[in-house]
Amino acid sequence: MKVILPLAIVFICGFYMLITFFIPAKFAQDSSQLLQLWYQGVAAFFVFIGIFNLIKINVDRIQRRLKDWEYSIILLSFLGVMLVAGFVGGRDSRVFLYLFENFQVPLGATMFSLLAFFVASASFRAFRAKTPEATLLLIAAVIVMLGRIPIGYLIWDKFPDLIEWIMRIPNTAAKRGILFGIDLGLLSMALRVLLGIERSYMGGGVEK
Amino acid sequence: MNIFERLSQLDRRIIFLLVAIAVIVPMIVPLNLPVDITKPVKNVYDKIESLPEGSVVLVSTDYDPGSEAELYPATEAFIEHCFRRNLKIYMMGLWPAGSELGNIALNKIAKYYNKKYGEDFINVGYRPGGAVMLLSLGRNFSDVIKVDYQGIPVDSLPLGRRVKSARDLSMVMTFSAGDPGIIHWIIYFHARYGVPVCGATTAIMAPQQYPYLSSGQLVGLLGGLKGAAEYETLVERRGRGLRGMDSQSIVHLLLVGFIGLGNVILLYQRRKK
């Protein structure tokens, strides 16, 4: 029951969806649409369970006075403030949007911009032409870096055309080859999941 | 210890400082470098120019604050172009924060062009469910979208009533920073319903879109801040994209210098061995 029922669900839902793809009849399309809408409903709960777990982990950290537990209080406080602002004031209330614009936006934007410094450091320390392949990679990178900026156009007005050719021809060829590989891998993985051969996503104890 | 040995042990914070200077100085003292226009960006512009007045463009803001610096300037420039051409904008977001960032741009530009909410533009907020949602959306919008971001039923808005399925859209423009995003609009929405798709992506994602550009599944592409700067040039709007291009140029030169220096040190170390 604990294994058969979930495997039956994945098999029936999956193959029913596959079959309806080839049947244009209204009943088939409507039922397929209904399953897709249910999927969206269930997917919404993935977010709720994620937030629930975040709260649980941080409450646990505070209770057990684990390292940096004080920051968990900050995290939960701001989570609480945001929830109150949203659920009491409304999704488009001034307080809720104020918190979004002045806390979430600058913090998110700055967090990812830190990578500019690390990529600069890596350019100096790690980007070395040690093999012919690495040299090719390095040359392509430098050409793109120079050709994609306004100064590149001033250095040589055909630079942008060269970059566009690199992107359209060798880059497209390699990316398309990789894409086919990924697609074939995804297809085989999808079939393995539907047939119940691949079960790791279900958690432990379902191998046999 | 000679200069190469000293350089090889350079404190990373000096590199950080040089990068910061290379960004800040050109912002304070602009060089106003001319921006060249690439074909994928021109294609987006031409597509918008080719649409008859009153056509509906679905704008999906599939990003968050982490990529706001790259995609928000493009969002503003694109919305401005649409409103200038009197096109209707149906906005949504596959990422939760994207719908809000898009809303900020939408309201700002709409105010300038005296556009009316519900008639000329609407924002239906965040839509979860990724790729699967796109399939059901294309078949029947009202199955997926009940209310807009303010909780107003979409059926009570003229533009909401007008868009019933993918057939009512003239094109899709996605501002995409990852998954779900541009790939799903192409291989789920375009492939199933045939709606032309254009995109603006972070620069990291841009090279992956070229197979779709060459197959015609993607009409045009704005890649990163440079793409935004190109679009701003086309629509004659000096926004954050163009303002950032001087700094972008100087930092790229600096990093090319770093790469060159790193390799000179490598040569020196090899010769010494």
Next chain:
Amino acid sequence: MMNTIGIWIGALLTLAIYSFLYKDNPFYKLAENIFVGVSAGYWAVVLWFDYAWPNLFEPLFKKGQWFNIFPIFIGILMFAPLIPRISWMVRIPLTFTMGVAMAVSITQIVQGDIFPQLQATFLPLTGVSFFDAFSNLLIICGVIFTLIYFYFSKEHKGVLGISARIGIWFMMVSFGASFGYTIMARVSLFIGRIYFLLHNWLGVI
């Protein structure tokens, strides 16, 4: 006034994050935790108002759409691990979503990716200019050689070895271009923050 305070908050939080470049410190950790808290709260609120209430709960409670009970029930089973006796039931929402998503991906990968991309690879070698024919030939060869590199069922020797090696060259050019674009992206993000500090906060540009 509130706008000015908001800009100051944004600026100080920006500087708190950048303080990490010197070394890890309490200001950075504080900002990091505020970010996680605010983002999670935002997501929950937006998901509820934009989707969960109008699409799931309101139709069930106010319009009598009883069949909405199914996705809600399946979704609630995500919390089953909290009760050890029924923890296995978490597999039901997992398998349901996997079944639907995998079936949809099978059809769409074939229809939306493999067929159109294959079609776009069959490019003309005659009837076009010499340069276009050369470029088309490069695409065709590049795709084939890249795929050969990922063919591991036979040892990469002889013709197969040479083909795989050419495939690597194509990939190196592609990875190099991606690296160039990655640098561009990261620098753009930093430019965005400096613009905020100099324009919105300090007002010097």
